Amino acid sequence: MGVGATDPERRTISVEEAGRRLGISRGLAYEAAARGQIPTIKIGRRLLVPLVAFERMLDQVTVVKTEAA
Secondary structure, rough: OOOOOOOOOOOOEEEHHHHHHHHHOOHHHHHHHHHOOOOOOOOOOEEEHHHHHHHHHHHHHHHHHHHOO
């Protein structure tokens, strides 16, 4: 059995998984990653999203919305 998204030791997710968590399509997720809107690291040919950076990004969006309201 491979390492799943619910594995507590897992520190990265795929761009596709980040897209699912954001409620956007796979293609839009890769476009956002290419624009730097989704934080990524590249290891070989794999493009991965560090969970810490992804969660920090989401926390910052929430703070910005709260302050703007």
